[in-house]
Amino acid sequence: xxxxxxxxxxxxxxxxxxxxxxxxxxxxxxxxxxxxxxxxxxxxxxxxxxxxxxxxxxxxxxxxxxxxxxxxxxxxxxxxxxxxxxxxxxxxxxxxxxxxxxxxxxxxxxxxxxxxxxxxxxxxxxxxxxxxxxxxxxxxxxxxxxxxxxxxxxxxxxxxxxxxxxxxxxxxxxxxxxxxxxxxxxxxxxxxxxxxxxxxxxxxxxxxxxxxxxxxxxxxxxxxxxxxxxxxxxxxxxxxxxxxxxxxxxxxxxxxxxxxxxxxxxxxxxxxxxxxxxxxxxxxxxxxxxxxxxxxxxxxxxxxxxxxxxxxxxxxxxxxxxxxxxxxxxxxxxxxxxxxxxxxxxxxxxxxxxxxxxxxxxxxxxxxxxxxxxxxxxxxxxxxxxxxxxxxxxxxxxxxxxxxxxxxxxxxxxxxxxxxxxxxxxxxxxxxxxxxxxxxxxxxxxxxxxxxxxxxxxxxxxxxxxxxxxxxxxxxxxxxxxxxxxxxxxxxxxxxxxxxxxxxxxxxxxxxxxxxxxxx
Amino acid sequence: xxxxxxxxxxxxxxxxxxxxxxxxxxxxxxxxxxxxxxxxxxxxxxxxxxxxxxxxxxxxxxxxxxxxxxxxxxxxxxxxxxxxxxxxxxxxxxxxxxxxxxxxxxxxxxxxxxxxxxxxxxxxxxxxxxxxxxxxxxxxxxxxxxxxxxxxxxxxxxxxxxxxxxxxxxxxxxxxxxxxxxxxxxxxxxxxxxxxxxxxxxxxxxxxxxxxxxxxxxxxxxxxxxxxxxxxxxxxxxxxxxxxxxxxxxxxxxxxxxxxxxxxxxxxxxxxxxxxxxxxxxxxxxxxxxxxxxxxxxxxxxxxxxxxxxxxxxxxxxxxxxxxxxxxxxxxxxx
Numbered sequence: 001x002x003x004x005x006x007x008x009x010x011x012x013x014x015x016x017x018x019x020x021x022x023x024x025x026x027x028x029x030x031x032x033x034x035x036x037x038x039x040x041x042x043x044x045x046x047x048x049x050x051x052x053x054x055x056x057x058x059x060x061x062x063x064x065x066x067x068x069x070x071x072x073x074x075x076x077x078x079x080x081x082x083x084x085x086x087x088x089x090x091x092x093x094x095x096x097x098x099x100x101x102x103x104x105x106x107x108x109x110x111x112x113x114x115x116x117x118x119x120x121x122x123x124x125x126x127x128x129x130x131x132x133x134x135x136x137x138x139x140x141x142x143x144x145x146x147x148x149x150x151x152x153x154x155x156x157x158x159x160x161x162x163x164x165x166x167x168x169x170x171x172x173x174x175x176x177x178x179x180x181x182x183x184x185x186x187x188x189x190x191x192x193x194x195x196x197x198x199x200x201x202x203x204x205x206x207x208x209x210x211x212x213x214x215x216x217x218x219x220x221x222x223x224x225x226x227x228x229x230x231x232x233x234x235x236x237x238x239x240x241x242x243x244x245x246x247x248x249x250x251x252x253x254x255x256x257x258x259x260x261x262x263x264x265x266x267x268x269x270x271x272x273x274x275x276x277x278x279x280x281x282x283x284x285x286x287x288x289x290x291x292x293x294x295x296x297x298x299x300x301x302x303x304x305x306x307x308x309x310x311x312x313x314x315x316x317x318x319x320x321x322x323x324x325x326x327x328x329x330x331x332x333x334x335x336x337x338x339x340x341x342x343x344x345x346x347x348x349x350x351x352x353x354x355x356x357x358x359x360x361x362x363x364x365x366x367x368x369x370x371x372x373x374x375x376x377x378x379x380x381x382x383x384x385x386x387x388x389x390x391x392x393x394x395x396x397x398x399x400x401x402x403x404x405x406x407x408x409x410x411x412x413x414x415x416x417x418x419x420x421x422x423x424x425x426x427x428x429x430x431x432x433x434x435x436x437x438x439x440x441x442x443x444x445x446x447x448x449x450x451x452x453x454x455x456x457x458x459x460x461x462x463x464x465x466x467x468x469x470x471x472x473x474x475x476x477x478x479x480x481x482x483x484x485x486x487x488x489x490x491x492x493x494x495x496x497x498x499x500x501x502x503x504x505x506x507x508x509x510x511x512x513x514x515x516x517x518x519x520x
Numbered sequence: 521x522x523x524x525x526x527x528x529x530x531x532x533x534x535x536x537x538x539x540x541x542x543x544x545x546x547x548x549x550x551x552x553x554x555x556x557x558x559x560x561x562x563x564x565x566x567x568x569x570x571x572x573x574x575x576x577x578x579x580x581x582x583x584x585x586x587x588x589x590x591x592x593x594x595x596x597x598x599x600x601x602x603x604x605x606x607x608x609x610x611x612x613x614x615x616x617x618x619x620x621x622x623x624x625x626x627x628x629x630x631x632x633x634x635x636x637x638x639x640x641x642x643x644x645x646x647x648x649x650x651x652x653x654x655x656x657x658x659x660x661x662x663x664x665x666x667x668x669x670x671x672x673x674x675x676x677x678x679x680x681x682x683x684x685x686x687x688x689x690x691x692x693x694x695x696x697x698x699x700x701x702x703x704x705x706x707x708x709x710x711x712x713x714x715x716x717x718x719x720x721x722x723x724x725x726x727x728x729x730x731x732x733x734x735x736x737x738x739x740x741x742x743x744x745x746x747x748x749x750x751x752x753x754x755x756x757x758x759x760x761x762x763x764x765x766x767x768x769x770x771x772x773x774x775x776x777x778x779x780x781x782x783x784x785x786x787x788x789x790x791x792x793x794x795x796x797x798x799x800x801x802x803x804x805x806x807x808x809x810x811x812x813x814x815x816x817x818x819x820x821x822x823x824x825x826x827x828x829x830x831x832x833x834x835x836x837x838x839x840x841x842x843x844x845x846x847x848x849x850x851x852x853x854x855x
Contacts, residue, residue, distance in 0.1 A: 317724060341726040349724055358718045360784065369714055369725045372707030380705045423725070 018081065020045050020209045021066065021097065021178050026075035028061050035061040036233045038075060043178055043209040048200060050220040050241070051213045053230035054253055054412070054442030059213055062230070063180055066211070067099045068092030098171030102183040102440075104163040108156035113138045115155050116170045141169045145199045159304055161192035168199060179203060180211040185219055186439055189302035189468055190503055197223050215442065216469070217246045229253055254444050264454050265494060266478050268292025270328075272462035273345075273431050275314065278323035283309045284486040287323070291431065291462040296453060298477035299466045301506045306486040307466045308350055311433045314464075315347040316340040327431060341370065346424035350435040350466075352413070356420040359409040363401055364390035366408050367422050374427075393422040398448065414445030421452065432456060435466045437476075450476055470499045482506050532778040532831070536793035543797060547804035554807055561686055565675060567799030568688020569751050570766060571792065574773045575692075575699045576740035578791050581774055582703075583715045583733055584783030585633060585640035590744045591766035592651035593625045597748025599655045602664035602758030611671070618745050625651055626741020630734035648767060656760050663759035667752075675754035688750060692792075700788035708732070716783030772820055773798050776827040798823070 019042035028036045036058045043049055053059050064070045065077065068086030076083045079095055086092045092099075106115045113134040114121070122130040122137075138151040147165055149158075158166065164184055171179055181200075185193045200223055204210055212224055220227065221241065229237035229252040237252040273291040278284070284306035291297045299307045312318040314325050319335040326332065333339040337347075349355035357366055367390040368375055375381050375389060390404050399418045401411060408419055417437070424432060437453065438446045453476050456463055467473050473480060480497040482490040482505040490505035547554035573590050580587050597618040604614045625647070632643045679690040703709040714722040715729050723729050752758045777794035779786025798820075805811050805819065 337723065337726045338728055347724065354718070355720050355724045358714050358721050360717050361714065365710065365714070369710065369722075369727075372710055376707055380701075381707060381710065382705070 019043055019078075020080065022078045023062070023065065023072070024075050024078060026062075026065055026072040026077065028065060028070060028073050034233050036065070036072075039230065039233070039235045040075075041228055041235075041238070043211060044226070045177070045207045045209050046204055047226055048204050048210040048212055048224045050224035050227040051211055051230070052215075052217070052220060052227065052249060052253060054414075054444065057230040057253070057442075058233040059230055060182070061233075063099065063182055063211070063213070066092070066097055066178070066180055068097070093174060093176075096175060096177035097180065098167075098174060098176035098178065099180045099182065100164055100167045100171065100184060102186050104160075104167045106155040106158070106163055106166060109154060111152050111154055112149055112158075112166055112169075113151035115166055116141075116151075116173055118170075137173055138169055141172050144172075145169070145202060147195065147199070159192075160187045161189075161196065161303075164188075164196065165199070168203075172203075176208070178209045178211070180213075182213045183215070183440065184212075185214055185216065187303060187468070189506070190470060190499075191302065191507055193219070215440065215446075217249055217443075218471075220249070221246070231255060250443055253442070264458075266294050266296060266454075266457040268295035268462075268478070269460070272328060273314070273464065274326040274329075275310075276324045276326070278310065278313060278320055278325065280309065280313060280318070280320045282486075284313075284483070287483075287488050289481055289488065289491070291464050293430070293462050294457050294460045296457045296463045296465060296476050296478050298473040298480045299464060299483060300468075300470070300473050300480055300502050301483035303468060305483040305506065307483050308435055310483070311347065311435055311464065311466055314340070315345055315433060317347070341427065344427075344430035346370070346427055346429035346432045348417075348420050348424055348432070348434040348437065350439070352416055352420060352439075356423075357408050357416060360407055362405045363394060363399070363408055363411075363419055364404040366390075366419055367393050367404075367426060370423050371426050389426070390422075393426045394419070397422045397425070397452065412442075412445075414441040414449075417441055417445070417449065421449070425456070429461060431462045431464065433464045433466070437465060437467065438469070438472060446472075470502055473497070473502065474499065533787070533790050533793060536777070536790060536797055539797045540793060540800065543800045543804055547800060547807070550804055551807040554804060559803065559807075563799050563803040564689045565686040565754055566802075567795050568686050568690075568692050569747050569754070570769050570773060570799075571692045571795035572688065572695060572747050572750075573740075573744055573766070573770045574777070574791050574795060575695055575788070576736065576743045577770050577774050578699070578777070578779055578786060578788065579703075579712060580640075580736050580740060581771075581779050581781065582712050582783060582786050583736065584719065585733060585736075586644060586771070587626075587629060587640065587737060587740045588644040588767045588771070589625065589629060589647040589651050590740060590770055591763045592648050592655060593622055593741055593744040594748040594751060594763045594766065595655035595761075596625065596651050596658065597622055597745035598752040598758045598762045599659035599760075601749055601752050602659050602662075605667065605758075606662075606664055615749060618749055619742055622741040622743075622745020622748070623738050624741070625745070626738040627734070629741070630737030633737065634730040634734045652764075655762075659758065659760065661760060663757055665757040667756055671753045672756035674750065675756060688747075688754070691750070692795075696788050696792050703788060713784055716780075716785070768824075769798070769820065772824045772827070776823055778827075778831065780831065781828055794827075 021043045023039060023041040025038040025040055026036060027034065027038055039058070039062060041062065051059055051062065061070065065072055068089045068091050071085065077086065078084065084095070086095070107118065110118070113131070116138050117134050122133045124130045135151045142149055145165065145168065149162055149165060155163070155166065184196060188196060200210055200212070212220070214220055224241055227237065227239065227241050227244065227249065228235060229249060231253060270293050271290050272293050276288050278287040287310055299310065301307050309318060313320040316335050316337045316339060324331055327343040327345060330343065332343055353359060358369070364387045368386045371389070372381065375385055377385070387404050394401060394404060397418045399415050399422065401415065408416055411419065434453065437449050441449065450472070453463055453465065465476055474497060477497065478494055480492040480502060481488055482492065482502055484506050492501055553559050577587060577590065600618050600621055601614055604617065629640070629644055629647055632638050633640045674687040679685045679687050703712065711722065711727045711732060714725070714727060715732065719729055751763060773795050774791055775781060776798060777786065777791030779791065801819070802816055805816055806813070
């Protein structure tokens with residue numbers, strides 16, 4: 001694989017008969033626990049292959065085998081029919097396998113082009129870096145993908161969607177034949193998802209083999225031709241998508257039928273949260289809204305429209321410049337999560353692993369962390385009281401765990417999210433803010449979380465939900481507020497709220513972010 | 521895994537206990553003087569001071585910070601005590617002033633770390649030098665040693681008449697129990713571990729991360745100033761360069777005690793055991809003919825490296841295994 005600057009996707013024309021890359025009965029165990037058992041996977045040129053399964057089903061492990069991060073314990077990896085051993089991620093990249101992760105990690109102080117060519121910059125005589133050739137090549141790739149990002153702009157401040165495009169450009173300039181996308185749409189808004197899909201289609205028609213991992217089955221049907229379903233580290237289904245329904249996939253994933261959920265309308269009583277003209281310079285301005293007890297209000301809009309920032313300001317983890325937040329009529333001190341908590345506010349943050357949980361600590365410690373004062377008897381917390389408290393809440397939320405003293409890092413994503421919810425519900429909040437309640441959570445747990453939110457409203461809690469998934473918004477919300485570029489642009493009632501109406505309000509007059517050219 | 525972790529912690533503390541017994545036996549074998557009440561008392565006096573300073577240091581390292589200015593704060597307190605005594609201030613007032621000065625020194629460290637947002641390693645390397653410089657300015661080249669014997673008795677007589685038990689160790693024992701209970705059983709203790717493991721998650725759970733860290737630095741300053749007073753009386757002298765290099769001994773004891781340099785884990789029991797292993801080892805080795813203080817530095821440095829290395833051995837083993845697998849794979853391909 002010569003590292004030429006000219007992007008070329010497929011050396012060979014698409015031939016669906018023979019897989020470009022395949023895993024043959026690959027197994028992988030960690031510390032004696034099987035993550036994958038004799039799983040086979042065939043990736044064909046010119047095909048987008050969906051990889052689905054609940055959290056903990058083995059998708060990540062499978063991707064890591066393809067990416068050279070792990071080596072299979074049993075079975076083998078074949079490229080072009082030849083068994084190969086990947087010595088590391090560099091080796092995989094060299095052989096034309098590229099992985100694009102959910103949240104790419106670029107070097108924030110380097111330009112887009114420098115990021116694309118990191119570690120293999122084209123050189124001019126005298127070993128000087130040829131910036132012009134880099135920019136040209138990157139522009140060419142972006143043109144082919146139909147997106148516009150200035151190759152000379154600094155990576156800092158790129159949206160996640162734009163960062164993914166930079167990663168894709170990186171893969172293309174390396175002439176990747178296999179492109180693995182690990183939940184690329186999890187952090188994208190609907191518009192950005194559509195643009196990504198156009199790019200994926202373009203790549204596929206040029207003969208690339210694409211692996212697409214997603215929890216959103218609608219997307220799988222929209223973009224993929226073939227599907228492999230994993231459950232408990234084993235393959236339960238692998239065939240062309242044609243003729244399959246969502247129910248078929250869900251059954252293969254969870255081994256049973258999952259009921260579709262209907263919305264349950266709640267009637268708000270007194271006002272709990274009252275936000276007036278809340279402003280943070282350059283982030284959001286003049287935000288005013290209310291949430292009543294027993295009501296679920298969704299805050300929708302594109303990623304980066306300021307939804308999360310408003311929530312963080314209300315809870316006090318971020319500061320704001322002007323405006324007021326009132327809880328039950330009492331003005332809330334700004335910039336103090338402790339004050340917000342004593343007023344009865346809880347925040348289930350967007351980033352579960354970084355902000356929601358202390359991963360190395362036990363379930364018990366995590367659930368008790370926000371209720372330590374309550375657990376004190378004569379200034380002392382007894383480990384047993386803490387365990388009983390945590391067990392009680394873990395049971396109420398149906399967390400599946402081995403022991404309450406096991407670290408939360410041993411749980412699946414869905415159960416981790418339930419632990420975060422348990423931590424806050426244990427405080428009996430009057431207002432609960434939930435940011436992306438089901439990001440990266442499997443189908444079965446997702447509907448459990450939705451039922452929980454509904455139950456909270458029934459118990460008289462005011463709930464503010466932030467979500468990028470429109471079906472989720474429509475399932476849980478009694479009212480939908482839409483933000484665009486830091487402003488509240490629409491308040492939709494249950495009847496007015498449709499996917500189309502939310503998208504229209506969230507995007508009108510706003511250009512998709514990747515076409516935005518930043519002033520240099 | 522939690523059980524494994526508890527088991528690992530137990531193993532670490534068990535290992536320290538075994539080491540303690542080993543050092544004791546070796547000490548007796550080396551010299552009969554080792555168990556004389558004079559020798560034990562001296563060892564005890566020395567280690568008590570370091571061990572008391574190790575307690576706030578343990579808390580600071582658990583939250584993921586470090587305080588290297590401890591010995592310099594001790595010196596400021598000691599030399600301030602000396603100079604004020606020369607000026608015939610009443611002892612009660614001197615003690616109050618010294619402690620207040622320690623609190624101020626800790627406050628400056630804490631404010632620079634929590635409000636300005638500088639890394640504590642850099643800040644306290646700075647104040648290590650700064651406070652040491654101030655200390656030497658306070659007293660200059662004079663040394664003060666005309667303290668009444670009722671004060672300096674702490675360096676001669678044992679606690680409650682027990683010959684081999686020094687005051688410093690007795691004070692340490694009381695403080696260690698209090699610290700241990702705080703760490704294990706109070707909400708503050710839970711908060712400290714949570715901060716050390718994931719500061720952001722702790723903040724999101726309503727823990728006042730900055731305030732707690734600031735408080736710990738102030739506490740460290742107060743404790744070190746108090747030890748400065750105690751140490752001066754033990755030596756019955758306040759002079760230039762008092763307690764020089766103590767900060768590294770304190771850090772060594774804390775890390776040897778199983779407190780992770782990355783924050784989030786560690787127990788007072790471990791630190792207490794480590795303090796005595798360290799002290800008895802030093803005492804035993806120094807009784808060995810032809811073994812001097814410089815030789816002990818080699819041992820002390822080695823101990824520091826070992827105590828960081830050993831808890832991470834599993835990690836290194838896994839990495840080595842992975843590398844080996846890759847190497848074998850490459851050879852298989854070339855074959």
